[in-house]
Structures are given as structure tokens and as C-alpha cells.
Amino acid sequence: MSKKDEMNFNNEYKYGFITDSKSVKQTKRGLSEAIVREISAIKQEPEWMLNIRVDALKAFYAIENPSWGPDLTGIDFNDIIYYIKPSDRVEKDWENVPQEIKDTFAKLGIPEAEQKYLSGVTTQFESEAVYHSTIQELSDLGVIFLDTDSALKEHPEIFKKYFTKAVSYKDNKYAALNTAVWSGGSFIYVPKGVKIDKPLQSYFRINSERMGQFERTLIIVDEEASLNYVEGCTAPIYSNNSLHAAVVEIYVGEKAKCRYSTIQNWSTNIINLVTKRAVVEAYGHMEWIDGNIGSGLNMKYPSCILKGDYAKGTTITIAFAGKNQYQDTGAKMIHLGKYTTSKIVSKSIATRGGKVNYRGIVSQGKNAYGSKAKIECDTILVDRESASDTIPTNIVKNFRGQIEHEATVSKVSDDELFYLMSRGLNEDEAKEMIIMGFIEPFARELPMEYAVELNQLIKLEMAGSIG
Amino acid sequence: MTLEIKDLFVSIEDNIILQGLNLKVKGGEVHAIMGPNGTGKSTLAQICMGHPSYKIISGDILLDGESIIDKSVDERSRLGIFLAMQNPIEVPGVTNFDFIKAAMQTRMKKDEHLRVGKFILKFEKASEDLKMGQGLAHRFLNQGFSGGEKKRNEILQMKMLNPRFAFLDEIDSGLDVDALKLVGENVTALKSPDLGLILITHYQRLLDYIIPDYVHIMINGKIVMTGKDELIKKIDQDGYDWVKKELGIEEEDKKPYSLGTCPSKH
Numbered sequence: 001m002s003k004k005d006e007m008n009f010n011n012e013y014k015y016g017f018i019t020d021s022k023s024v025k026q027t028k029r030g031l032s033e034a035i036v037r038e039i040s041a042i043k044q045e046p047e048w049m050l051n052i053r054v055d056a057l058k059a060f061y062a063i064e065n066p067s068w069g070p071d072l073t074g075i076d077f078n079d080i081i082y083y084i085k086p087s088d089r090v091e092k093d094w095e096n097v098p099q100e101i102k103d104t105f106a107k108l109g110i111p112e113a114e115q116k117y118l119s120g121v122t123t124q125f126e127s128e129a130v131y132h133s134t135i136q137e138l139s140d141l142g143v144i145f146l147d148t149d150s151a152l153k154e155h156p157e158i159f160k161k162y163f164t165k166a167v168s169y170k171d172n173k174y175a176a177l178n179t180a181v182w183s184g185g186s187f188i189y190v191p192k193g194v195k196i197d198k199p200l201q202s203y204f205r206i207n208s209e210r211m212g213q214f215e216r217t218l219i220i221v222d223e224e225a226s227l228n229y230v231e232g233c234t235a236p237i238y239s240n241n242s243l244h245a246a247v248v249e250i251y252v253g254e255k256a257k258c259r260y261s262t263i264q265n266w267s268t269n270i271i272n273l274v275t276k277r278a279v280v281e282a283y284g285h286m287e288w289i290d291g292n293i294g295s296g297l298n299m300k301y302p303s304c305i306l307k308g309d310y311a312k313g314t315t316i317t318i319a320f321a322g323k324n325q326y327q328d329t330g331a332k333m334i335h336l337g338k339y340t341t342s343k344i345v346s347k348s349i350a351t352r353g354g355k356v357n358y359r360g361i362v363s364q365g366k367n368a369y370g371s372k373a374k375i376e377c378d379t380i381l382v383d384r385e386s387a388s389d390t391i392p393t394n395i396v397k398n399f400r401g402q403i404e405h406e407a408t409v410s411k412v413s414d415d416e417l418f419y420l421m422s423r424g425l426n427e428d429e430a431k432e433m434i435i436m437g438f439i440e441p442f443a444r445e446l447p448m449e450y451a452v453e454l455n456q457l458i459k460l461e462m463a464g465s466i467g
Numbered sequence: 468m469t470l471e472i473k474d475l476f477v478s479i480e481d482n483i484i485l486q487g488l489n490l491k492v493k494g495g496e497v498h499a500i501m502g503p504n505g506t507g508k509s510t511l512a513q514i515c516m517g518h519p520s521y522k523i524i525s526g527d528i529l530l531d532g533e534s535i536i537d538k539s540v541d542e543r544s545r546l547g548i549f550l551a552m553q554n555p556i557e558v559p560g561v562t563n564f565d566f567i568k569a570a571m572q573t574r575m576k577k578d579e580h581l582r583v584g585k586f587i588l589k590f591e592k593a594s595e596d597l598k599m600g601q602g603l604a605h606r607f608l609n610q611g612f613s614g615g616e617k618k619r620n621e622i623l624q625m626k627m628l629n630p631r632f633a634f635l636d637e638i639d640s641g642l643d644v645d646a647l648k649l650v651g652e653n654v655t656a657l658k659s660p661d662l663g664l665i666l667i668t669h670y671q672r673l674l675d676y677i678i679p680d681y682v683h684i685m686i687n688g689k690i691v692m693t694g695k696d697e698l699i700k701k702i703d704q705d706g707y708d709w710v711k712k713e714l715g716i717e718e719e720d721k722k723p724y725s726l727g728t729c730p731s732k733h
Contacts, residue, residue, distance in 0.1 A: 414519055419556040421540035422516050422549075423566070423624060424573035430541075433569065437560025437607070 026084040031077050033057060036180050039083045043149060043183075046156060056169035056179035063173040069328050069359065070297055075271065080243055082181040082214070138196070144189040145200060148216050151187030158189055162220055166249035166277045166305070174245040174273040178214045182247070185215035190225040192253075199261075199447050201230040215246045219260070223253040223281075230447060231262040242270045244295070250278035252286045254308060259287040261446060263454055265294035268324050272298045282308025282337065289445045290317040292329050293457050301359060303332035306340035306368075313342040318442045321354030321386070322461050330360035330391075335368035335401070342372075347439055348379040350386035351462070359391045364401035371398075377407040380438050382431060432462045468494035468531060470515075470548075470632045470663055475526035477507075477514050477688075483524070484510040486688035492632060495660040499674055499699070500667050502685035503707050508667045509553060511685075512634035516550040517543050530632070545573060547631030551621035551638050557609040563620065564590065564604035567627050574628070593626040596653055614641030622653055632663040639673040651676020671703040684710050691716065 027035050036057050040050040065072045138145060144155060152159050169179035190196060221227045244266060252258045258278065266272055272295040278286040288302035304313030315331035333342035348356040362373045379388045394403045412434050420430035435458060436443075443451045470492045477485035484507040492498050500508050514521045515528055517540040527534050535543055558566070567590065572581050594603045597619045609617050618638055625633055635654070639647055654664070654677050666677060674682075682699055684692040686707065691714055692698070701709070710716070 416556050416558065418516075418518050418540060419552065420558070420566075422544055422552075423570035423628065424541050424544040425569060426539070426541045426573075429569070429573070433561055433566070434558060437558050440560030 027082050029079060029081050031057075031080070031082060031181070035082055039181060039183065042083070043152075045152065048160065049152065052164065052169070053180050053182075056176045057181075059169050060173060060176035060180055063170070063176055065173055069299060069357075070326055072271075072273075072297075075243060077177075083183055138200075141194045141196070142191040143194060143196065144187065146187045148185040148187045148218060149183070151189075151218070155187075155189070158220065159187070159218070162218060162249065162251050164249075166251060166279045167247050167275050172275060175247055175275040178216060178245050178247040178275070182214045182216035184213075185217040185246070185248075186219070186229075186231070187217070188219045188221075188227065188229060190221045190227045190256075192222045193224045194222075195226040196228065199228040199230045201447075213242075213244045213246070217246070217248040219248070219250045219258065221250070221252050221256040221258045221284075224255045225253065226257040228259045229261070230450060231260070242266075244270055244272045244274070246274045246276075248274070248276040250276075250286065252278055252280040252284040252311075254281045255283040256281070257285045257287075259289065260302075261289035261291075261450065263291035263293060263446075263450060263457070264298065264300070265457055266298075267294060268296040268322075270295045272300065274300045276300065276302040277305065278303065278313070279305045279307055280311040280313060283310045283312075284308060285312040286314070288315040288317070288331065289442070290315065290329070290331075291442065291446075291454060292317070292319040292327050293454075293461065294325075295327075296324060297326045297328075299328045301330045301332050301361075303334065304342065305334045305336065306342065306371075307336050309337040309339055311337050311340045313340075315343070316345045316442055316445055318347040318439050319349070319356050319358075320458065320461060321348075321350045321356040323352040323354060325354045325356075327354070327356040328359055329356075330358045332361045333363070333373055334361075335364040335371040335373065337368060337371075339370045340364075340368055342374070344373075344375045344377075345441060346375075346377045347442055348377070348388055349382065349435055349438065350379070350388050351382035353383075353385040355387045357389045357391060358407075361393045361395075362403055363393075363395040364398060364403070366397045369398050369400050371401045373401075373403045375403070375405045375407075377405075378438070379407075379409040380435065381409065381411050382435070428462065432459055435462060468631065468661070468663070469529070471529040471532075472511070472515070473527045473529065475511075475514070475528065476524040477510060477526075478522050478524055479510070479520055484521070484688055485514070485526075487526070488685075488689045490665075490683070490690060492663040492665060494631070494663050495658070496681065497658070497664045497666065497677060497679045499679035499682045500665060500685055500690075501669065501682060501699075501702060504669070506685050507688040508685055509636050510688075512550050512636045512665070512667055515543075515632075515634060516540060516548060541573065544570075544628075549625055549628060549630030549633040551618075551625055551633065551635045553636040553640065555609045555612075555617045555621055557607070557612075559607050559610050561608050562605050563608050566608045567624060570624070570628060589627060593623050596626070596656075597623050598649060599623060615643065615646045618642055619646065619650060622650055626653070626657065631661060632665070634665045634667065636667045637669070638666070639668055639670065647672060648676055671699045674699050686711065686716055 027038055033054060036053050037050065040053055144151065146154065164179060167175050169176045219229065250258055250260060264272060276288065280286045286304045290302050292298050292300060302315050306313050313333050317329060317331060319327035319329045321327040330346060331344045333344065335342065342362065344360060346358045348358055350356040358377045360375065362375060364371045375392060377390050381388060388409060390407050392405055394405060396403060412431055416434055417427060417430045420433055421427060425433065436455060443454055446454060472488055472490040475485050475488045476483060488511060502508055510521060514523065517538065523536055528536050530546060535546065568581065568586060571586065575581055590604060599619055609620060612620060618641060621638065638650060642650060651673065666673060666679065682694050683690045692710055
């Protein structure tokens with residue numbers, strides 16, 4: 001390795017730092033029914049939740065890894081700590097947050113971000129939320145914005161009604177695992193007719209070696225309500241593999257609207273296996289804005305089950321695969337109701353030998369009469385070492401359904417570079433500009449601050465390709 | 468201030484395109500390079516800018532006496548070479564404004580910052596001069612531009628970047644009479660002792676608006692004749708065949724066997 005390479009490697013993770021933190025409680029390394037019971041006991045959960053956890057663990061043992069896609073056989077489930085509790089109580093305001101945690105967030109620039117754009121914050125540190133603020137105007141509207149553990153305690157009826165209804169623990173191995181050991185995450189309930197104008201934001205972060213994170217997010221947007229939720233994360237570098245298996249369940253009521261935006265940027269030693277699914281009732285609209293920049297292996301296919309008539313689903317996704325990265329991402333649209341519509345826009349970038357796949361399903365059921373779906377997949381390969389596949393599955397089971405699928409794969413061409421360079425940009429700046437332009441349809445959907453952060457992250461990743 | 472091309476031989480893949488080309492351009496001069504299709508006029512412009520597809524076999528390109536053939540495309544740009552391209556590339560997602568701003572930033576010294584207010588005023592003035600319309604700044608670079616808009620956008624970039632030597636490669640193609648006049652006026656307005664212009668064109672039309680000091684005829688990869696206004700008129704009337712006859716040049720026979728031709732665009 002040349003000196004230049006070494007330097008670049010060190011620069012690769014700007015946010016790769018670890019702040020020393022003392023955990024109050026944690027389980028032993030490994031997974032068993034006893035561990036699951038211990039987690040539930042520490043959290044003083046109701047019995048029904050304990051029962052679901054135990055059943056989910058049985059499902060986890062029974063379900064095999066997916067027969068398709070990247071190889072997951074290397075994950076050692078017994079080498080993971082499933083629960084770490086960083087502090088005994090959930091902080092109500094910023095003053096009480098421990099200083100070292102504040103330092104970590106300061107390095108990430110979160111407090112400044114808060115001033116301008118945050119109208120509510122859940123900063124998840126290790127397994128549980130330690131900081132939580134909900135601004136007064138939201139609670140006045142009857143909006144509940146809590147970490148998931150507190151929500152279970154404070155609003156058990158709503159919780160029980162929706163928990164595991166969009167994502168059953170029998171859905172896949174990692175949804176089962178999450179349901180058995182889940183901890184933390186966000187819970188949002190927006191009551192009927194309440195429209196929240198400002199985006200709600202929450203940052204997540206893993207900060208303990210060999211610790212998996214299993215957040216569980218549950219969002220309910222009731223009839224004619226609307227929510228724009230933004231979740232983002234950056235993570236430090238670790239020497240050992242770390243598994244992240246989150247579940248996000250969203251329920252979009254009749255004529256309601258929900259947008260869920262996220263930029264995932266785990267460090268490249270993290271395996272990220274996330275199940276995200278929304279159930280959309282009649283005339284409802286779900287939008288997933290899903291960015292995947294980090295993690296070594298990432299499998300994520302945000303889904304919409306368009307249950308009610310005229311329900312609408314939109315997924316706009318980008319995946320960036322650099323050195324040692326494998327992004328297997330996409331979207332699913334399951335049309336059940338009549339005249340349901342969906343749109344998927346997928347933008348993939350591979351550079352420095354990265355691998356990026358689009359994998360998606362669009363299915364229109366027997367009763368999804370008159371449904372329409374549109375899929376656009378564009379991939380750009382920055383160099384010859386990088387690779388990409390597009391793996392779409394399109395199914396129409398009725399006579400009046402429509403699916404349009406467009407896919408392009410392009411390379412950054414000599415002529416494009418020549419044009420930009422002839423105006424003074426060097427090769428890296430020119431490549432960066434082409435990539436930025438390529439992801440613009442995604443970036444423009446993000447709140448400004450997030451778009452800026454995304455641009456910085458991509459620039460950082462692109463800068464790694466120098467030399 | 469000179470740009471000098473010395474006995475230049477250039478190939479692409481296995482074809483030798485330039486075969487011993489010589490040209491010297493000084494600040495303040497306007498040179499027109501004319502010639503039939505496929506004689507290497509665009510190659511000359513591209514190789515001076517440093518296009519990676521072309522290979523220099525021998526010869527040199529000197530800017531103020533120093534060779535630039537080992538310099539990268541962007542270095543040449545920052546040294547003051549500019550090429551208004553025949554087919555400007557479309558870059559979706561990048562606004563014209565951001566692109567030109569980034570290009571101007573590359574010209575700043577390390578601690579220097581682009582003064583955005585000044586830049587905006589200059590940009591607006593340039594787009595007004597070229598009748599580019601209001602939305603130009605926020606349109607994506609060349610995307611969805613008409614042929615004429617793309618050409619005008621090249622001139623706009625030239626105005627913004629203040630090059631020392633500019634090649635305009637068939638800037639007249641795709642322009643109607645009014646647009647041609649506009650581009651001609653704008654380019655003429657840029658004339659100064661600090662700018663050497665090299666116009667590449669098939670037709671005399673453009674040269675009605677930008678008056679050249681020298682007219683060169685290029686055939687088979689080299690300049691075979693140099694003159695002034697009278698040469699333009701003669702070419703306009705008689706084409707290039709008389710040049711070949713006069714100089715005894717055999718054009719390399721690359722044309723296919725053809726039974727009839729399409730109506731000429733000449």
C-alpha cells in the first residue's frame with residue numbers, strides 16, 4: 001500500500017470516532033430465550049410483549065436466510081450483545097444529557113442542525129433513546145413522539161393495535177430477530193386530521209463494538225393526517241462486524257400522507273438488514289425517501305402495501321457502493337386495492353470496485369383493478385472495477401393493470417469528463433459533479449440540511465477514489 | 468502572448484489525422500481555419516485542449532514558448548485555453564449556474580474566494596447579451612437546450628472564463644441568421660490584445676460577423692494555404708477543389724462508392 005493510499009484510507013470515515021461511554025446495563029454476549037426474557041424483564045414489559053418476543057425468537061430459529069441475494073451465512077448470532085442500556089432513564093431535556101454523549105453529537109454537528117431544522121429530536125445512543133424532546137406545539141396537537149420503549153409503557157393500547165401488523169415476525173429471519181430483541185427506535189402517532197408542516201427528525205448511532213442494534217420504529221398517521229419524518233445516521237469504524245437489523249412499520253390511514261426520509265451511513269464493517277413496510281389505506285399516500293451510502297453489506301427494500309382503493313406509494317432511493325461495499329437495495333410495491341398507483345425511482349452509483357444491485361418487486365393483485373406502476377432504475381458506474389445488476393420482478397394478476405419499467409446503466413464517459421475538465425475542473429471534481437447531478441432527483445426531495453449533508457458524504461466517498 | 472503549434476502529428480486509434488500542422492496565434496489575432504469535412508479541423512481544437520482519445524505522435528504545442536502537451540485538460544483550461552465545443556455534453560442535475568461557478572472557482576488562488584454577488588451580476592449580464600432568457604441559471608447544463616442554445620451557452624462560458632486562447636469549433640452550425648449575428652457580435656466584443664481566437668468553420672457566413680486576420684485552408688491534416696478576406700470569398704464561390712488542384716493535392720480516397728448523393732447542406 002502506498003503512502004497516498006494509507007492517507008486516503010484514514011480519511012475514509014470522517015465520522016469514524018468512538019466516544020468512551022459507560023453502559024449501565026447490558027446482556028451477556030449471545031442469543032437465547034433467557035436473554036430475550038432478560039431484555040423484557042429489564043424493560044418491565046407487559047406479558048403480551050414478552051410472549052411476542054419469545055414467539056419471534058422461535059420463528060427466528062425456524063426461518064432460513066433468504067435463498068436469494070448476498071450471502072449471510074457468515075453472521076455469528078452468538079457473538080453479538082443484544083441489549084445495552086446507556087442510562088437508566090429517558091432524558092426529557094438537553095441539560096440532563098451526559099456530556100460525553102453531547103460531545104459525540106457535537107462532532108456530528110447535530111446541535112446546530114437542531115437550531116434550524118429540528119422541530120423534535122430523538123437522538124438514539126446505543127440501544128435506547130437518551131434524549132428526547134417534543135416541542136410544545138406538537139403535543140398540543142395530540143401528536144405522540146416518543147422512543148418506542150416509552151411508547152409501549154405510556155400508550156399500550158395504540159401500541160398493541162399496530163405492533164407487528166405491518167411487519168409480522170414471520171416475514172423474514174431478521175424481522176423475527178428484531179421482534180425478539182428489539183430496543184429503542186421511534187414511535188410517532190399523528191391523530192386524525194392533524195397535519196404537521198415541519199419535518200420531524202431523529203438521528204441514530206451505533207457506538208459499541210460488536211453490538212447489534214435492533215431498533216423498532218412504529219409510525220401511525222391516522223385518517224387525513226400528514227407527517228414528514230426524517231431519520232439519519234453516521235457511525236464510527238469498528239474492527240468487528242456489527243449487525244444492524246431494524247424494523248420500521250408505518251400505518252397510513254385513509255386520505256393520510258406520510259413521508260419517511262433516511263440516509264443510512266453505517267461504517268463499512270456493518271451489515272444492515274432492515275425491513276421497512278407501510279400499509280396504506282384508501283386515498284392514502286406513503287413516500288419512502290431512502291438513501292444508502294454506508295455499511296459493508298446492506299439489504300433494504302422499503303415496501304408499500306397499497307391496501308385501500310386509490311392508495312398511492314412512492315419510493316425514491318439511492319445507493320452508493322464504494323470500496324468493500326455491497327448494496328442490495330430496491331423497493332416493493334404491493335397493489336391490493338383498486339386504482340392504486342406507485343412510482344419507484346432508483347439511482348445507483350458504484351465506484352472503486354463497489355457492487356450495487358437494484359432488486360424490486362411490483363405486484364398487482366387480482367382485485368387491484370386499474371392500478372398503475374412506474375419504475376425507473378438508473379445506474380452509473382464510475383470505473384471498470386465496479387459492478388451492478390438490476391433484478392426487477394413485475395407481476396400483474398388482473399386485466400387492467402399497468403407496469404412501466406425503465407432501466408439505464410451508464411458509465412462516466414471520457415467525453416463528459418473532457419467537457420467538464422475543459423472548463424478547469426480536475427478529474428475528481430468532474431466525476432463528483434456528474435455524480436451529484438445524477439443523484440439530484442433524490443437530493444431535491446430532502447430537507448435542505450439533509451441534502452447538504454448528503455452532498456458532503458458523497459463528496460467524501462468520491463474523494464476516497466483519488467489515487 | 469502566443470500559442471504555437473509546431474509540426475504536429477496526431478492519431479486516433481490507428482488513423483493519423485494531423486500530419487505536420489504548423490500554426491502560430493498571437494494575442495489579439497483572429498484566425499479562421501477552413502477546409503472540407505474530415506480534414507482534422509476539430510482534431511486540432513481537441514488536441515490543443517488535451518482530449519484523451521487523441522495521441523500526439525510528434526511535434527509540440529507551446530503556450531508562451533512552453534510546451535503544454537504533458538498538461539491535463541483542466542490544467543490547460545486554467546492556463547487560459549478554451550474550447551467552445553461542436554457538441555456540448557448534457558449534464559443532468561447540474562445547473563448551469565453551479566457549473567460555471569465551479570469552473571470559475573478553479574481559477575481562484577488558494578486563499579481567494581469567488582465573490583458571488585459580482586459573479587451573479589456578470590452571469591446575468593452575459594446571459595442577457597446572448598439573449599439566453601431568465602431561467603438559464605437554474606436549467607441543467609445543456610439539458611433540453613436547442614442546438615442554438617447550446618452554442619450560445621458555450622459563448623456564455625467563454626465570456627465568464629476570460630480565456631487567453633479560444634477555439635470555437637463550428638460555433639455557427641445549428642444557428643439561424645439572427646443567432647449567428649448575435650454570437651458574432653458577442654465574440655467580436657471580446658476581441659482584445661489578451662485574446663487569441665481560432666475559428667473553425669466550413670462556411671464564410673460566420674466570418675461576415677467575426678472578421679479574421681488570417682484565413683487558413685486545411686486539407687489532409689495540415690494547413691496548405693493562408694490568406695485573408697479574398698480567400699474566404701473564393702472558397703465561398705468555388706469550394707475547395709481549386710485549392711487541391713493548384714497545390715497538386717490528392718485527397719485520400721476514403722469515400723464509399725456512391726450512386727448519387729444527398730442534397731448538400733452547403
